[in-house]
Amino acid sequence: MGDISISNGDHHAAAVGVQRKSCWYEEEIEENLRWCFALKSILHTGASQYQDIQLLDTKPFGKALVIDGKLQSAEIDEFIYHESLVHPALLNHPSPKTIFIMGGGEGCKRREILRHWAVEKVIMCDIDEEVVDFCKSHLVVNKEAFYDPRLELIINDARAELERREEVYDVIIGDLADPIEGGPCYQLYTKSFYEFVVKPRLKHGGIFVTQAGPAGIFSHTEVFSCIYNTLRQVFKYVVPYSAHIPSYADTWGWVMASDSPFTLSADELDLRIKQRIKGENRYLDGKTFTSSSTLSKAVRKSLDNETHVYTEGNARFIYGHGSAYKQQH
Amino acid sequence: MGDISISNGDHHAAAVGVQRKSCWYEEEIEENLRWCFALKSILHTGASQYQDIQLLDTKPFGKALVIDGKLQSAEIDEFIYHESLVHPALLNHPSPKTIFIMGGGEGCKRREILRHWAVEKVIMCDIDEEVVDFCKSHLVVNKEAFYDPRLELIINDARAELERREEVYDVIIGDLADPIEGGPCYQLYTKSFYEFVVKPRLKHGGIFVTQAGPAGIFSHTEVFSCIYNTLRQVFKYVVPYSAHIPSYADTWGWVMASDSPFTLSADELDLRIKQRIKGENRYLDGKTFTSSSTLSKAVRKSLDNETHVYTEGNARFIYGHGSAYKQQH
Amino acid sequence: MGDISISNGDHHAAAVGVQRKSCWYEEEIEENLRWCFALKSILHTGASQYQDIQLLDTKPFGKALVIDGKLQSAEIDEFIYHESLVHPALLNHPSPKTIFIMGGGEGCKRREILRHWAVEKVIMCDIDEEVVDFCKSHLVVNKEAFYDPRLELIINDARAELERREEVYDVIIGDLADPIEGGPCYQLYTKSFYEFVVKPRLKHGGIFVTQAGPAGIFSHTEVFSCIYNTLRQVFKYVVPYSAHIPSYADTWGWVMASDSPFTLSADELDLRIKQRIKGENRYLDGKTFTSSSTLSKAVRKSLDNETHVYTEGNARFIYGHGSAYKQQH
């Protein structure tokens, strides 16, 4: 009577067979576009003073950190984002000893930075203590990075912290929310911020790198091209690059900037990776960076032609914003 | 700088404002119809030898037990189902002392039955020990019912158990899965089962009641009308009744049958509720049952005209079934 | 080589087999609850001065009229709504010759009313000419009703029209949007509207009936109980009743009111249906109305205890409303 199966269960139980997924995480990439992951479980939900936080366990992308309803990083492909954010700048610097990170509460940046033998000191400055604590408790994979003695964690607004400090850094990394409406966030993407706050805190030969929003063939006009154009008003050498990140359902962008030229060939980059980084990169090597920093025709053209510069009174935003935005525009 | 909010979070965080729900439970009511609840959390998932089990915490309906991808009962409206299944039969019986329940692992039936002062013994027979244990651990609300000394819990196939026993009962309650394809479940809805297994185990004046599937204006033809018609081949008096259950997105049906007539008026039913049941019903009273057992024109007509009788070789099924079904029909 | 099938189609075509539904209509019943129908096609979309209009062809419910993102009526079960709205009032009236309908652009009300032999004149007053025209063009099933010589169609605000007119009616039917935020719609549900606009336009013995929003075991507290309570401040005899409508995923409510008593038994209602209505009802007969107007314990209790009365400065709303609502409350 092995196949009696559901004869004696409760009312309206379903038939045998391939079971459909029933629990889903759903994100509105844009108003007209949704991206949905089957859910294994909802590990934690919480809210800080600033943001709603969720840690989900998803079937396609593993554990996923969601802040204010937007996927921040997913277990199986965060290495693409974080290797791309951290390594090109540190490898192009002749000797990256001191690093300042704006944002970056969830810890993966630190993990990548601390893999560099040369690094002596990392200041991480995030405004949201609860997110930092949440990630420290729940994202086991990055735990080590939280306890490395080279790391100093500051809870403060990044701008205020940089303005207050007098020391200078080899590399400054911006891992901030995209410039969006309704908060002063875009103030951390403006020409004056780069010119009067960031640049003075870079040592001679120092490099600034920032995440720069979606960089797909259509989506790069949202903020990527403007961040690029704003940075080239302030720095002599500016390198935009991008990579497809499956869990974001898009190609993502970063921009690296300095007053010293970026001259490494793919082979030289590979050599520095070997000499300077503990363990092996999963995503980034010389050829990968060549490909990432060679943008497609359409994107190159837009970037060349971009005239918008972020200033305090003048910002361009990505999708996800309410009434204030509509009233302004 | 109180409103700096997300300036210093991580990349691509969303704007403030009304947050869209991002985690959902989704059920296919039919192939072309879905019913989706925002999720607070996924409390437990498991699998027994027979079925997949999930306990969800949903926003619209509270905690929800899902078996094989189908909602079984939801915290905020299970009282409608369970009061409807249990009380009409027990109240119509002059003195319901011994009760046999087929199925009913999740415990709400027992809770309702044990509210009757007259009840001396309840045999609950469910084939799936793991579901019973799962519910015992996780459905706090019904815990008490699991430990009432009047309750005897048997893990066995309900048919085998009834065939094996010699004692007779005042009321037998069928809380089994709907008659579906691919398993012998419909064997617990056949004329021969009712005639040769159930009826002999009823005392003189005994009452049988069973859940009878969806009973909506269209959905009642799936199994409700056939269960009704099958029972009226076997019992002299048969009463079909129904109630809208919000979490099922449908009206649900039950059928009560006996060889003694059902003669209680609404007022007499109310009196018996007062005299016999501990605590107060939330759903069922005399008028409610009058309404429930007065079916609408379309449904009454279908039931009157139904000619199908469940036999071993001949069943009608509800939605949710694959290739075997299609090949047969 | 008969089964070569997709060897020569285009790139990434899918496998053979049961095809998943890919086009869906999705409605947010509440913020946390969605109801989704597989789509055959989107027949028409449009927008009037007042509302967005869509005519969809859905797999589970046939053609469906959607206004402002909310299902209004679906081909396969609109008869439940429309027979319930129209027939109880007309049948309870001794001789319903003149009828005034507020709203009702899509035509099904008229169809039902015009089935009554006794009816001599029907004034239908809808504010939205485009919706009326849209329905006239696209809802073939009701076309006949649009051309019946007894029908007079007025494009105006119902309140203004009733105030302007001097004639009186046997039956007035309210088929207006639920009392919702952001417009004066709730003004057509207030005590003063009923007292000073509707009642004076009823002949002696006249009957007023209105749709009254969701009437489910939980949802009836949204507006149903308040509409009921407001009407009983104005009329001597008030009868609330309800029916489950599958395509609404809920039980729906209506309230009928008069200063003459409602005394028909189920059998008398059946007799009048036979004598007075052309063709056969699909849903409503005497027993059905007995059941519909016998509310369940929980709903009866709420209605008895309801103290809220709609006045101009004081309304209660159903789900689906934006910023104005939030600012007010």
Next chain:
Amino acid sequence: MGDISISNGDHHAAAVGVQRKSCWYEEEIEENLRWCFALKSILHTGASQYQDIQLLDTKPFGKALVIDGKLQSAEIDEFIYHESLVHPALLNHPSPKTIFIMGGGEGCKRREILRHWAVEKVIMCDIDEEVVDFCKSHLVVNKEAFYDPRLELIINDARAELERREEVYDVIIGDLADPIEGGPCYQLYTKSFYEFVVKPRLKHGGIFVTQAGPAGIFSHTEVFSCIYNTLRQVFKYVVPYSAHIPSYADTWGWVMASDSPFTLSADELDLRIKQRIKGENRYLDGKTFTSSSTLSKAVRKSLDNETHVYTEGNARFIYGHGSAYKQQH
């Protein structure tokens, strides 16, 4: 009374304000991953002997051709796919006069090919006449290409057609469905097909190019690496390349193969584009192809290490396939 808006519409109309999208196209990219587009309309649905066909009008991606529930090409980004499939091969060939396309019913390939001044003859061979006719009628943008005198359209299985023909071609293009389970489609991706059917039909110096399935950082192991590895068993020079296509929610792959070396630099490619192609490419130029054909570390590694070769008895499949697949693997 301008704002009376919905006071006089039909029952339960919703509030004014930002309207939620209610009609959606939903695709299961994988079992656990969904990609959903808001729908403007369903333009056409049909079914051929081989496949189900839908032409949708979507909000994020414009008109979209869906075959068997899988998006084939979307108006706003099909140029990425089609420029990538066609131009690298034609540009690398010294003088591409005769072209054979396997598949490609929807017409965009032809449009791209016919932009090359050098091309004298294009044979397009698709098995599904109805799809070809459907696209001819409904995809206005490609209409011109259907009537170019250089084009010859054959309705036949591509393998049979190539085997039957004696002439040889400069370029053969494979735009076939991915090698999937349940049909002989993978036979058009096998080593023996490439060796004994395709290669003999190439002129000396001829080039073969094929779409090669998803090529994302994880998805490239589904079929891309195997198609690459199979082709390098047969041809001396094999170039895999990829591009992110937004409407596919993935990076897509192609493989180009020949017995003559591919030696064009980015600048030479740009020069040939200028000289040989009518109009301007939107996506492809020299630098874009450099980037596309420089795969990331993880993908390069997988391709280098791939050992699987498609043979008649031995295939690897992409997502979308039922029980037969699971039994085999």
